[in-house]
Amino acid sequence: MKQTAKTLPAPLLRWAEERIGAVAAVRDASHDWDRSRVWELEGTGGVSWYLKVSPSEKFYLRESRAYRHVVPALGHTRAPQLVDCQARGDAEASLDAAADGAEKYLARARDRLTEDEWQLIRDHAARLRRVGPVPVGHIHGDNQPRNWMVFEGVLALIDFERARPAACVQDFIILTATQWADHPDREKAFFRGYGRSLTDAERQALRCLTVLDAVNCLAWGPDNGDELVTARVRRTLDRLMREERP
Incomplete structure (x- = not known):
């Protein structure tokens, strides 16, 4: 019936x-x-x-x-x-989800942060919610050289276990904190190949996401004995703190 x-x-x-x-x-x-x-x-x-x-x-x-x-x-x-x-809805909500996760990582890394660093991270989590619409798509999720392979001048990607719908700019977080930090020429070359520049909203979002990634790594690195990640994130936080000071 x-x-x-x-x-x-x-x-x-x-x-x-x-x-x-x-x-x-x-x-x-x-x-x-x-x-x-x-x-x-x-x-x-x-x-x-x-x-x-x-x-x-x-x-x-x-x-x-x-x-x-x-x-x-x-x-x-x-x-x-x-x-x-709804995958598009999930992608459009990915920046808010990143901001939501900040409090969890702040709690885990609280004793590894100065008061100013702690405030920096909370401020950028709030800013991330206000950047406005950004392009969304299906990102790789772990876009960095260890997952790149080059065949006859053509770049190929491997390891898609973190691929998901999200804001496109989220695929550039690791590169911003590592490959591009001391090599702006690499960033320029990347975006020439990418085919477009970041929008103003994407640039704001990327800075916020880089800050939030730092606290994520600061929670993960020491807990898992990864000295390279821990050292990298300390350099990132130090640089961001210098840039934020008047």
């Missing part, structure tokens, strides 16, 4: 209308089982859209990847076209 029609939650309706415009009518299109949640949305001009809440993270990842990578090869006349998915 068909279950009672499922109501589309108001936050989901707002999310949909931000992407497709005004919705004139909503129809429950779920399958006849309790975990199925699908709605048909009628837009302007009688165009139909479907909004689905996946029953599990595993199914969500499988289906969203298929729509992003398989459907374009099939052609949009042979399968539905993906307009948007």
Whole structure:
């Protein structure tokens, strides 16, 4: 027996209308089982859209990847076209998530920070929430020379275990703290190859993220006996403190 029609939650309706415009009518299109949640949305001009809440993270990842990578090869006349998915929402929220994590690392590294350093980190966590929109995408997550391989002048990447949807600028944190810190020529060369410069919001975000990464590493390095990471982060904090002073 068909279950009672499922109501589309108001936050989901707002999310949909931000992407497709005004919705004139909503129809429950779920399958006849309790975990199925699908709605048909009628837009302007009688165009139909479907909004689905996946029953599990595993199914969500499988289906969203298929729509992003398989459907374009099939052609949009042979399968539905993906307009948007929550992965983009996760990416857009990645800067707030980084700011949220600052307090956890501050608690772990509190006795390794001066009062001024502690305040510097809290200030940059607050600033990160105010930088405004930045480009988002699927980042590598551990972008640094140990994960680069060059074949006949072509750069290849390995080790994708930290790849995820996020603000694109988050892929430059490690490079900022290591490869570019004393070699601005390397940074210029990188962005020539990248194909564009950072936006003002991205530059602000990158500075904040570099500060937050420092406290993350200061919590992790000594706890795991990694003297190289610990020394690197101390240099980063010292440099940032000098730059912040009038």
